[in-house]
Amino acid sequence: MEKYEFYGESFLSYPVFLNIKDLPCLVVGGGRVGLRKTLGLVDAGARVRVIEPRPSENLLEMEKNGQVQIKAAEFVPEDLGGMRLVFAATQKAEVNALVAQEAGKLGIWCNIADDPSGSDFFLPALVKRGDLMLAISTGGKSPALARKLRMDLEKIFDAAYLPFLELMGRLREILLAEGHDPEGHRDLFRSLVEGPLLEYIRMEDMETVALLLEPIAGADAMALAVSVIKEHPARKSPEKGECFPEKEGS
Known part of the structure; x- marks a missing residue:
């Protein structure tokens, strides 16, 4: 607070x-x-x-x-x-x-x-990548600083985060559907988030992405990778991945 x-x-x-x-x-x-x-x-x-x-x-x-x-x-x-x-x-x-x-x-x-x-x-300055939202506030003291921070974050959190987050959500759904507790796979999710998965998504290296998803997705790993990355709405509508240009403090 x-x-x-x-x-x-x-x-x-x-x-x-x-x-x-x-x-x-x-x-x-x-x-x-x-x-x-x-x-x-x-x-x-x-x-x-x-x-x-x-x-x-x-x-x-x-x-x-x-x-x-x-x-x-x-x-x-x-x-x-x-x-x-x-x-x-x-x-x-x-x-x-x-x-x-x-x-x-x-x-x-x-x-x-x-x-x-x-x-x-x-309203804070906001970077929006699908369901990922990053809010920035300077308490209204410097909208210019908030804008700079927003622009910096836009470069870090690029459009690849849309399919990345979608994949994380799909993997959780698979575990829940199979009656598993996603929290029991915390180490695996941590390795996916902290590992090279995001970079392989940027490269659209489907084979490697599927390999990383296999421990949870199994034989459906490749189909999941293709459906989320190759067919993601952001590819057809790039504006979906754009930041929302709200002015901080307004």
Whole structure:
């Protein structure tokens, strides 16, 4: 748990990943920042409503695809009805403050863009590789440092981590299906994680990958390697392996 200070005041933050799948979330403001918030919510599976008097083509396209609902009007407190999370992302400080104030009355968590001290929560810089997520926070003190750290981590945790993590998950599923406790194979999993498996995945050396998987996957090792590495969705949709460009502290 980290202790942050804003303008001489300090508070304790509690890092957490929220499951917001199918939950109603509101974004007030559809500019660059609002769009970024909207994309993140959609990526997390939320039901997103955007309040923006002049929605951009990007937002309109998202609405056309059924990803968001847009209200092309100014914010009114009634827009908060039934919402679980709110993002105040307009370019008007007074509107953002009103959104936060009204959300507070209803007990709804609100994030104010570029104002972590006035927010109920703020977002870290994030590197996302499928189910692998690495969050970075400087407590809002240096978004520039958070951005640099994110870029450094992007180079270390490349797209190969998507099939790598998928393989780890599949191996656990095999053990559970056979009635084994994955914890009883801790040393084997440690050797896979700490050994050369990741590098062989990068090289797409299927024979060696299959050999390393055989102690658990048995005769299905090669089929498993091919299905996860050669046929992984990230190969067809590279953007799935891209980092999520959230601005830390926002």
